[in-house]
Amino acid sequence: MNDQRQPVAQYGDNSDITSQPSPGFESMHNSASSDTANTKRTVPINPKNETQQEQTAAASPARPSVIARVWRKLGFSPMVVMFMVKGALPPTIAISIYQRYSVAVNYLNLGYVMIVISILTVPVLPRGKYLMNLFITLIMTCFGAAMVLFGQWLGIKARIATTPANATLEEASGYNSSASTINAIFMIINVFGINTLRAARPALSIPAVEYTIFIMIGYTYGAQESTEERSIRFVKELLYSFLTGQAIATAVSMLIIPISSRKVFFAEAVGFLQSSRGLLKAQLAFVEALEHSELCDTAVPPISSNPEDESKIQDERDENKASKRIGYAKKVATLKAASAGVLGLSGKLRDDVVFARREVAYGHLGTSDIHELYRLLRNILLPISSLSTVADISERLKNRYRADRRRFEEMQCPEARSADFTAKERSNEETEWKELIRELHASFEPVVQVLDEGILHVLILLGLVPQAKKPASNAKAKPDGGAALDDDVEKGGLKPIPGDSIFGNFLDAEIQDFRKQRTDRLQDWTKGRGLESVFHATASTKHVQFPSQPLREGYRSLKLLREIRASQRLHLILYMEYLLYSVAKATLELVRFAELKVDDGTMRKNRLILPKAKIIFKWIKGLIDGDDSGGPDIDKMDHMTNNIEDIHLGDSLRTPKDPEHLPPKNALQGFENHLRIIPKMLGSDSAKFGLRVTIAVMSIGIMNYLHQTHVFFIQQRIVWSLVMIAIGMNPSSGSAVFQLIGNLICSVFGMVSAFVNWYIVDQKTPGVIVFFCLFMMFYFYFAARYPRFLVSIVAGAITHVLVIGYELEVRVIGLKQATATGQPYYPIYELSPYRLFAVAGGVTVAYMPITEGSVLRRNLGSSLFLLANYFSATTSTVEQRVKDKEGDMSISTSPGRMLQKRSHKVLQKQLALLNSMRQNLAFMAWEPNFGGDFPKETYQHIIDEVQSIVNYLTVITYASEAFSAARLNDSSTKWLSQFGVSRLEASRKSHQLVTLLSLLSASLKNKQPLPPYLSAPEYYSSLDEGVGADSSILGLENVNEPGFRAFAVIEVAHVCMVDSVGSIVKHVRELVGEVDFSYQVVGSSARASSTELGGRSRKERAD
Template sequence: MPQESIGNHATAHQDGSSRWKKIAAKYGIDAPLVLLMIKGTVAPTVGVAIYQVDSVARHFSTIGYLIPIMSILTVPVLPRARFCQNLVVTCLLTCFAAAISLLAMWCAVQARENTTHLNGETNSNGPVAGATISPYNTAASANMGVWLFFDVWLANTFRAYRPQYFLPSIIFSIFINVTATYGTQFATMKEAESLVTHLLESFFVGFGISAATNLLLVPFTSRNIVTMLMARELHGFKGALEAQSQYMASLPTRDWYGTAYAPNDHDSGIDDYYNSLARTSPWPEADVLKKILTSITTLQAKSQSELRYAKVEATWGRLDAKDLETISHLERKILFPLLGMECLSHATNRIEKRGGWEAVSGLKAAHSLTDTEYAHLQDRERQQWHWICGQLCARAQQLQKGMTIGLDESLYALRLGKRPASSVRTDLEANGHNCSPENRDWVAHCEGMIQQFLKERQGPIEDWCASKGMDDSFQQNHATQQDYPLHQRHLSQLYLVLDLDYFCIMTAQAILDLAKYAKSKVNDGTMARSRLIFPTWKQLKKWARDTVSREDSNLDYQEYSTRSGTVIVRLSDIEQSKKDPEHLPPVSAWEKISDKFRIISHIFGSSESAFGFRVATATMVISIVCFLRDSQQFFIEQRLIWGSIMVAISMTRTAGSGIYGQFIRFGGTALAMIASYVIWYIVDQRTAGIIVFLGITMFFYHYPLIKHPDTLVIPMIGMVTVILIVGYELQVKKIGIPISISNGQVYHPLYELAPYRLATVLGGLAVAFIFTHFPSVTTVRRQLREDLGASLYLLGNYYCSVHQTVSLKIRGAEGDPGDERSPGRRLQKARSRLFAKEIILLEGMKKHKKFATWELGLGGKFPEASYDRLINHTQHIVHFTTMISHVAESFQNFPTSTGVQKTSDSWLKDFKNLVISLELSSREVSATLSLIATAISTGRPLPSFLRAPEPVSLDQLLKKTDCDILSALHVCEPGYAAFAVIQVASALLADDLKGLLRETKKLVGEENFGIDVFSLHD
């Protein structure tokens, strides 16, 4: 029995442990997350607990609960560099709020002095010690009302211009609302200064607690995040290589020789036919690979966003900012060819939907074969296609196993992960290699695997070309397409084979480059010991410049903008022609001087200023109660200031995001009210127990804050509400009811205060809802349409810049890459900025689609399916354009087998001619994208005669430049593979461009410039 009991206990313990592991894996709970949650708990808990000290309670009196609120709003769990930047801006805005509040109250005091004719006004206690309040004065109240309107307009205009400072603007709004409420009651500046001084002290004590928590408790830097993300990327690459092997193995199983799916116009599936994401049958291997690559891309974006903060951190470590940037660049080089596999997925999907290889380029053209001979030929074609796919897959799998070793060793060498015991020996033995000490050079091992792949790939490709009549004999014997009726199909198949082959090799080469860099860091002693690392003066200057910039070229801008409600990306900094159609360039001195004054009208007439005016108007609807004689006391007693603050911080620029934000604020406040009841009454209102349960509540609130930082408002509103309710009641317990009501607010026990808080929030949200729609409304649907137009305009510029980069690269005119002023470097910066803005807009449009479901549905339905297809086509064009850019930059680094001659000069000359032809096509593509962008942005119809440009036929061009260029002699050259990739990407891009144009015409219509004489006659 005892043994059975022990066995049952062990089994139960194992079950409990496995259950906990499943829960932790499901919700992403790990040790760093728990430590951060504990860290976030400390600041507000200390802020509440410190008020139990008698000296603190006496000093801060009735505003002590602001201390923990400020410690929450500065977010102590942020990485150190982000926190410091946020704290500096918050401190500056708080000081500015204090200065502007003193100015406003000085005006109010002067107004009171000039309009008060009665002596001996009776004063009473105010919100803080030394700030007594006087009776109502109309002039002072009107003055503070005007100032509050201006301050709220200023704060929200700033929030719209710089959405990354959403939380500092909230703190600014809280400060000015408090001073505007009580500033109406002060008769002297001494009283006003006393209030501002106590507010500043309470705010900065909260900031100080938050700063101490961030810097001293579980220090967490941007560098830690970057290295962690880099390690996850490397592990993700290993998973991607494994998924890629399964993906390549599944290629022969696809329906390459099926029948076309061609629905009629009345078929509901016609949209799927034109939707490039739709498939004729499931493809789980491609879905798994895409999912992994999407997660790696997300990690890369986060790493890039955090890297700019890591560069300005002073830290103790091994890798400096330049090393981190190089590693990030090398990981990006690995990611691009992996993403190139999606080109093959898109090509496969579209070939299958169009009926397989049978439909490629009219392959059933006139030929002299009988039906029986043609069927036999088709069977042989299917077998040969499966054979070449199988040959390439088998060799690629061996190469990928070797590259996994390179990823592991790079991870360990750069100290991004811990090395397991005898990992090198185990990996090499698993792959059948000698593991003696002299054969453990993993860089040489990776190079050997690449060379082996290059040698083995040539034979099958040349044999397959020979079997298709694509070898030297095709030209030497003057064969025609009638001799090989499937020649065009074979050429397309060859492009796909070389496309897949190219990306496999370039992935391996990129991993080899990372391995070499990791080994160099070990050899030069960088990884031997840690040292102090300081940012350079140039990095600090760039950080200071970025602090005040709009940041809409940084990948984390979308996250900031989502918190503020709407993603707004400016196009002015990428427009090459900045002509003003209403003004000629200023010439005279007066014209040049007066031209500067136009900036004022631009600021006040901007959409950001209009948003600030709307918020200020809505705020005054509630705050006006504070500035009227009969209702001022009621406003202060019943804490209606909470409602006015909620209006100022909950409104956004679009209706959908505004309604969504107002709903989650109400829901968060309701949940916080329930949590406050639990915290207060579960321990029978005992202070020590309340503080403990308050800390536990803060702990759980930090889970969504850390796991989902883009939805930061939800946990924030909950934590602040809990502190407002529970913190205030603890304050009353400490200082007593008489002192608590000295600020004019009526005392309510917690069971009454919590519903009052919910009611004032609900009132503020109701006003915010009304003024979101009145007098006019900016819908998410309209913003989505305008953002789609802006995205297409950017895409036209991005496409053009990519082809300019290709041209400079091939012609050798890009200059020194290290020179900031060289054409290549300037184009690279412009291309990176355009790409970042494009990605931000694409992600923002996904948010718009979610917010659109929250809007009031008036009129006809929103054409969501059309916008989905337009966005998908845009994403694909971005992807294919990026692939062309990557190939142009990387094909010259394509590894060649030992002893094989590199690309000849004549080949490069032909490639230059190809680039010139592509430039002509790129102009047509850019012009078409620009027209589509204008039509979508303005809602005006497109010209009926507008057609999408046809892609350049590379094989026809190459025949003109070199009659021998399609022979097996060149098929394994790097240039040929680059041609193949560009051909596939260009064909897919042209297909998506046609779909984009077709969908746009369905959405905005076509303009008929003719005159309908029959309509005129009628």
């Protein structure tokens, strides 16, 4: 079957796959025809993408039935139902086949283990992920069987060696301290090793959990095995239970509603593109509402020195303007929400493309095609997700203007004392700004329309959505009755619609028209207002675009202030233009790719697709190295190829230095260097987690190896407490209390549901199995809807399985065989509480938390250090591209490629750390607090500012690609070459920012105060120190030169980034303080006086 055509029909709306809203995705089929109905560029965009008939029909929608409303309220969708069915079938099949004695006899009294394993193998995973986990799980299960058998054999030999020759049979087969000690040692070694591996290699989590369960059961009962025959039989039956459970899960995964990783990837690609359409429309609505923002209201009310007067003036504003401000705030919220949805889908795409490329399939697009498609989607992601930063920039400008107005009116300037002149200038400024915004919106509207159609064009060509019927108004009948639409399109008579073969050419022409139109309009607008030289005029002054600390000598007249504001707004306009133009160019690349796949016949027929050997090799290597993405190794960059010139690499591009060891001088020292990996590993965070799990397990498991308690341990099935410890403990400790409460609640629910399951059908086996399936579907419904409760839900499901599975097992194999391992039989009303206490005891011991605050503090310190690295890498990247020093990017060892790889790795680590910190911060409310409150708001502000800086640095990196791209066209490099020659190296202040971030990181991680007088540098523009005397190259006449707009984007992003660094310094100082030996004397003669050892007052230090 074709695994990539029309996944929408199989998955429903995008929320089925991603659990996130995707604008326009639900009504994709209905809107396909309406998207192409407009044949003129001047037709306004309908934000909801509906035709007039659809709008009329929507005006009086029929009220859905009660069942439909309940169905929607519960969140049922095809994907959720699939999750429920596939999750419930394996345990139901396992418990059903066990009811036949000929099957049950092969598992002794371990049949319920088969049911548990059929759940933990997770058959609901897409095929690629499932097969990877299954392959590793099978290897580790068989290895676990060998380890258990070896440990039990040693225990048996120790038992024989320490048992007297004249011992009775009961004494020989009873408790033996030597055998117990050996099994305990093997338990400790295996639990520590597998959980250390689990923490170091998150991709091995599922196989590691199953391996842990195997060795726990094996070594628990291994201490009482007295002969080799009994040991072999026990391990064989345990192995059969595991393999049968895995086999049942595999059959369900492969045969029942099979879901390939490619289908998931294509469905997420559809969701990403549809969400991008929604984001573009949200951006257009934001631009339209921008004229109603406070940023556009340049006539800021005169700010009085009295805050009460200022508040009174604010309250007296026009009500209509206030309502428009509310509408503007809603547009901002919509824009940010749409951007967050796109970013969420991009993260899923990044994870799933790895498995989609490895999968064997029968479809259209091959492995290389999927890789190229993902690359093109990622090219769209960078500029389109940056559109939401415009709202943040607008907010910063608004605050900047308020501060400017206050400081300006405090100065003794003639203009400030002339109220009429000031009001007139403000009014003119406001009018001009609103006029510019309206023209910008008018220019954006047709481009967003054609981009929306371009994305739909891609979806149609790749077979991801059905093609809409061509409007009858666009078809001209020939005399012979044939349609002449395509001929008319070729002749330019009609506008192409999505799906037409020449739509890509039309899109290209529209993009070029937009660029030319904006260039001409911007130049005309500035020349008409005498602002044509504002860029290079402000570049030669110290009061450049966005000064974080206004200089008093910079504001000598209102005219100068107006020019600076004009520069700021023009930069913002160029910022928005550049991002939209970049989205358009990236969309055009995607359109060309889709048209190429149609032209070369790729989309014409299905074919067998096999992964390349290189991909499989990278996958195996990634599992070993801990990089499951199969990406290149970027740590080994301390040597260069011989066919390029020698280049000195910075320390960040070399192997990290060790302050305790010099580089090896000979082969022996090089070999000894590898031996140091062992103590390094034992001191790693992964080993610490393995030690925590081992301590938690043995704190309960020790009872099994002591003479006084081993019988109680076996009889009460306390081994399942150990199992819940293995499942419940997680390398990340951000939700310990939350998970503890959730696990206990779900365990109690599991016991209650087992009672209901057993008695509601009067204990009849067929009815019990039917209701068992329904309860399993219930558990998996919550797992699909609320994945963050997954561990708790598994705890409840296992409690349910242990009760029902054991009771049905006794019915099949009989009481004698069920108690063969020393476990007495309990009726269900006694068994359920015992099982509950066993599971609850395990989840309680699994709590063992690390203080959430300390984890968050250390992670934030690490994040700031990564931010310093990313900032330094970004600065170097911009310098390389401006100076044309990247080298040949096709060579993996070129300076540009090495820096790019390192930068990408740091960015991925930073994004993962930011997500982890947000989760930890969200769970802080659940942590018991002793003493003062945790400064949650301060940490939240720092995390938000770090995220903002990361966003702006990514924008800078992306914009700087324009310099490299422009050099590919020899005819367009003249201006760029002049700019590169006039630009100096990275300024000293850039390096000061890296130093500052490193100091902030060290202070947070070590809980040490900041150095004295530490502050963020005042705003500096790369125009100040980055351009030499020839600043005329920044004149507005060069606005259409390749790279000019990109430089404006870099300036805007750089200013916002410096502003965020200053905010981080302020908040970190609140957390850790600073080295300050000043003292204050408060007396009647003075409110406060301050003396400092450094000779500076606090006020001076703050300034």
